[in-house]
Amino acid sequence: MKTTNAVGIVGYGAYIPMNRLRAEEVNRVWGGSGTPIEEKAVICMDEDTITIAVECARYAVRRAGVDPQEIGAVYVGTESKPYAVKPCGTIVAEAIGATPNVMAADYEFACKAGTEAFQNCIGLVASGMVRYAMAIGADTAQGRPADALEYTAACGGAAYIFGRKSDRTLADVEGSYSYVTDTPDFWRRGLEKYPRHGSRFTGEPAYFSHIVGAAKGLMGGLGTGPGDYKYAVFHQPNTKFPINAAKVLGFGMDAIKPGLVVPFVGNTYAGSSPIGLAATLDVAEPGDRILMVSYGSGAGSDAFSFLVQDAIAGDRNPDPPVSSFITRKRYVDYSLYSKLRGKIHR
């Protein structure tokens, strides 16, 4: 999908909570073997999806240097809403000073809810309906005790502000592509605490077919190939999947390494590929092209092609880079983790 008016990213920000749970700690308690990642980020006592969204939204506004009153839409993509009914988007919009002349809502599409918000923000800005639009992917993902997901289900998010292409856009959107089917690989029904998944069904027919389908669809439409991209970011449910997806599509480790945060952060669900993109933008240079492909169970992928602009060079480090959140950490044991994630109650 290409817009008739050029759109780009004018600001972005990420946030990752400080607590970490080592995968080995899960093995210590449950007796498993193998570790799909090193460690995952866990919220603190006073954090939830909304506080994460607010943190990264504030960083994005600061980096963009825009008047929050000019942000005409705030969309939060998440599958871990603190309220079943009451938008996260309204709270974030209020917190950053974008209310009341603003659209606000939440998106749900498992791990691609954040990039679904990207697509809509890009469309709103390109059409001229709003000057700026903010898309956030943030989650405090749930994993059933001893389930494979407990090793990886993590907390974090990233926010992006889209605006018309100008000398202030950090990276321009060259095109996007969505690839969606009814594939029930992972789900959580209403009032259920933990999601369920189809085990190995989540791999080949779910993650890989959609990631590859979206990436090929986008590159086919733009006439680009892996050689045209300096960097690539794929949704990161574990360390193995994005590396294998890169291999299948013809990308080397050098291309995905800057954005491959999952070994140290875990799978932040709707925040996963947006955080990976943020970590990549942190190191990208003008002229670099970045491919980003999300994946959400249920299932679908959104693929984006970004061309990094000159503005990025002058916009470095007013705000914390993703790497600073990765190194800022303290370890919790399984007991404290259980309390923080509501697995035990007084």
Next chain:
Amino acid sequence: MRRVAVAGVGLAKVSEHWSMGLKELFAEAALRALDDAGAEGFDSLYVANMCSAPLQGQLHLGAMMANALGARGVHAARVEAGAASGGVAFHEGVKAVASGLSDCALVGGVEKMSDGLPEQVAAALAMSEDQEYTAYTGVTRVGLNALLHRHYMDRFGASAEDVAMFAVRSHEHAIGSPHAQYPFKVSVDRIIASPMEADPIHMLECAGVGDGAAAVVLVPAEDSGSNVEIAATSVATDSYYLANRRDLLTFDAVREASARAYKMAGVTAGDIDVLEVHDDTTIIGVLSIEDLGFAEKGKGAAFVAGGGTTRDGEVPTNTFGGLKARGHPLGATGLYQVGEVALQLRGDAGPCQVGGASVGMAESLGGLGSTCAVTILRRA
């Protein structure tokens, strides 16, 4: 009784066939077998399957598959004997053609394991053990095999590496096989380093989860044009409850079924040029080699490690990868084995071909050796 020949073979690739159901998978193998035989149709159908009830909620596969193939009015039935379903179905098909009740029998096996979650597959596999005495304890199939594996190493002083060599050989043989699930080499070090599935059995000593279908067409041998005849088929059973066995490390069903088959075919173990055995884990392959008469009791692992089962060895075994590397889609497995032996005798085994093979044998096990089906094929 009439002499019976294998007129056609059809083998679907063992894989995770996410986009195919039981019908599509079965039809792929069945239509290939019918094409291979040049058959217009068939008058009887045997469908081997083990787990369609717990995994797909589906039974009555005979009529279902006959319908899927557009074969209105034919005799059709499902055959279930645990993981020996394929071998037993073949036996039934041979009886039908040999007796004169059928002039063309299509015998196919199908299994779709990837539909189930790991715990569902484990529960389905445990259904081939006694729910009153064994399965209710929660022990898995690999857990039961582990009892034998540990006992074998203790009693005979076999090393973990020697037993693991069975899987190494299977993977070596699968290279080049068009229908194998895992056609690549695996070193003994990698096997020993893989996680424990059930101590002392490592993950890479176990057949994986796979979907597959295999089929053969059976016709009267006379004027069939086929050069692959059934020299013998036999099915034998043993104590269903492991603790009642005469000897834990001897599969009497294998000894009984193979003794009958050797007698029926007029051959001995020394005459077998190519062999397919049931290696759902390495130790079961080793015990099979011994109880079929290719190695003394307690020396099977050393026989395998010493090269006795390689393509150039004393008895080339699991020449397309066996259960470990070709794959083990349960009810279909016995028909993969028979089909592979037939391809070897025809000289159609491609890169897996064993030179000059004229007599071949397949051994299929249900439960922990409580059912054994043995087939001997001969090049006419």
